[in-house]
Amino acid sequence: MKKETYERITAPFRTNSKRAQTINVINKAITYAIYVAYPLLLIWLFFTEVDQGLIVDFMNNGLFIRALAVPLVSFVLLSVLRKALNAKRPYEVFGLDPIIPKKTKGKSFPSRHVFSIFVIGMTFLAVLKSPVFGIIILIMGAFLAIIRVVSGVHFPRDVIAGMILGILSGIIGFYLL
Template structure:
């Protein structure tokens, strides 16, 4: 996206009553709901002594999160607000580490991982992931490619978890 497109999106959000607050709180809400579902389901695995499922629920998202974080640090892509010199709507002072979006990756890997045993919850989280991806772009903290690649990597890693569930 070009600077003008970011500015136009952010100006529209700013011009809407409570627009910035709503957009920021929706992003936080989607992240919180995803984390709560993930914690609840992993706690259920512990409670039910479903050790193989627990290992997959923890290992695949955990290992892939670390791998994505290391890649981001090494690749160190600049963020839109760094390149275009504007203030993003989400309070952020991070320099670089934009590609891929770790927020979007995380929500997609969790949503896809949960699809096998908890289809409704997985679909709900993936839907929130699409909305979160849009929020991360229109608030100026990520480029579209950052969220698209983050989502695709999350889906791929979650699919690995589902294959492992199927093989068990």
């Protein structure tokens, strides 16, 4: 991405404080919604499976352990990859302040926010009978990916990679293993 493209993408938010504030609020709202929804899913699974005596039956019906392990292991592996690659963020490359306050140096690729929401969306899809919550979370993930780019904290490649890796982690962890 060229500096001109980055400036054009972020300009509507950089030049309007209300838009910038809205982007920040939506970013936080989506992030916090997942911080609440995922633990609630784990609590519900734990008590449901304890009731049914399934908590130790990992490979057959023990969804609690899998719903905990798949995102956790994936998150750790992604964090190691990010640290090893240590890709610069747009605001570092182009010398412009991000719309979302951020001071982190490097560790831009892949986006951990986007990865997390997509692997959690896949978790909801895998463990609940109805796909509604999982689909809602994946849609929220798409909005979060856009927000992370237009706010200047990630390049498009960062969020696309985060999305793909989050979905693949869910597929591998819930459907192939």
